[in-house]
Amino acid sequence: MKAFTYERASSPEAAARAAANNPEAKFIAGGTNLLDLMKLEIEKPTHLIDVNGLELDKIEKTTEGGLRIGALVRNTDLAADQVVRRDYGLLSRALLAGASGQLRNKATTAGNLLQRTRCPYFYDTAQPCNKRQPGSGCSAIGGFSRQHAVVGVSDGCIATHPSDMAIAMRALDAIVETVKRDGTHRSIPIADFHRLPGDTPQIETVLEQGEFITAVVLPPPVGGKHIYRKVRDRASYAFALVSVGAVIQSDGTGRVAVGGVAHKPWRVDAADAELGKGARAAAGILLANARPTEQNKFKVDLVERTLGAVIAEARG
Ligand SMILES: Cc1cc2nc3c(=O)[nH]c(=O)nc-3n(C[C@H](O)[C@H](O)[C@H](O)COP(=O)(O)OP(=O)(O)OC[C@H]3O[C@@H](n4cnc5c(N)ncnc54)[C@H](O)[C@@H]3O)c2cc1C
Numbered sequence: 001m002k003a004f005t006y007e008r009a010s011s012p013e014a015a016a017r018a019a020a021n022n023p024e025a026k027f028i029a030g031g032t033n034l035l036d037l038m039k040l041e042i043e044k045p046t047h048l049i050d051v052n053g054l055e056l057d058k059i060e061k062t063t064e065g066g067l068r069i070g071a072l073v074r075n076t077d078l079a080a081d082q083v084v085r086r087d088y089g090l091l092s093r094a095l096l097a098g099a100s101g102q103l104r105n106k107a108t109t110a111g112n113l114l115q116r117t118r119c120p121y122f123y124d125t126a127q128p129c130n131k132r133q134p135g136s137g138c139s140a141i142g143g144f145s146r147q148h149a150v151v152g153v154s155d156g157c158i159a160t161h162p163s164d165m166a167i168a169m170r171a172l173d174a175i176v177e178t179v180k181r182d183g184t185h186r187s188i189p190i191a192d193f194h195r196l197p198g199d200t201p202q203i204e205t206v207l208e209q210g211e212f213i214t215a216v217v218l219p220p221p222v223g224g225k226h227i228y229r230k231v232r233d234r235a236s237y238a239f240a241l242v243s244v245g246a247v248i249q250s251d252g253t254g255r256v257a258v259g260g261v262a263h264k265p266w267r268v269d270a271a272d273a274e275l276g277k278g279a280r281a282a283a284g285i286l287l288a289n290a291r292p293t294e295q296n297k298f299k300v301d302l303v304e305r306t307l308g309a310v311i312a313e314a315r316g
């Protein structure tokens, strides 16, 4: 691991300022992703801004009837919260499908959204990877690509976003609240928060240099059945090959987001509108422009079958 300096942030604004003044600085929250990447010298911050002392660990009702989740709320606490379990069951289920109990005890809401891809070439510093080293090439294209993305891909990167929680957040239309270096705040719909790889796969979100996440806000509850189904190679402690997060109403309408298939949580409004017609219709729209590799084309069928199982479960 490279040497780094360290400070504890005194406020979100101070954290944003400190990071904006030093492009090689990084925030550290639970550290469950960042420290692994630092040990492998994939992330090489020269300065760490520890945000764990900030009072951003509350889950509060909003005046609109939704929920504001502090950036530092641990995944375990969020999954166990009574209001989340009752009104946003999809979020609780998605969280519990991820990582392990120990990791969830440390992992934070903001850190989870910003965790980096699990593409094996990204972790192997002996291999070209445009995300790790822009312009070096993509080893997954033409290489081992079973886990990789099938939609929204580019010629530069076919990595997936690994978060389970983010799939639920996408289906629930969450909003990411931030503070910038100049102290101004902004609210970013989760649909716009993560980027597709394009020519710059190293840029994964719309956050600006130093911009700090303070909370994630959920709109008022939408009712319906909340289901998260994750298909993976092992029954636990594995990332999704494909996951489906859905809220399905009694008349069959609803909303659906898919994980394991793209560089960001994948949702297509027109697919929501087709949910009542069944999995084939909705999955056909979700993956209409799929560009799978020979090794991961099974994901196209797997999305349809997983969505079919979710719809069947919702219908009882
Ligand atoms: C073995 C293993 C298995 C796992 N399995 C799963 C799984 O199945 N599903 C799943 O979804 N996840 C899984 N994870 C990932 C885990 O959920 C993430 O590592 C975790 O959520 C990251 O949160 P953190 O607080 O530890 O982030 P950190 O590691 O502290 O930070 C991650 C990134 O977020 C940035 N950051 C943190 N807080 C803020 C903020 N407030 N504003 C701006 N930037 C910020 C940091 O600078 C860093 O770049 C697994 C992890 C491990 C190690």
Ligand code: SF4
Binding pocket: 117, 119, 120, 121, 122, 128, 129, 130, 131, 132, 137, 138, 139, 140, 141, 156, 157, 158, 159, 201
């Ligand atoms: S898929 Fe993306 S992360 Fe993986 S090797 Fe290619 S450029 Fe790197």
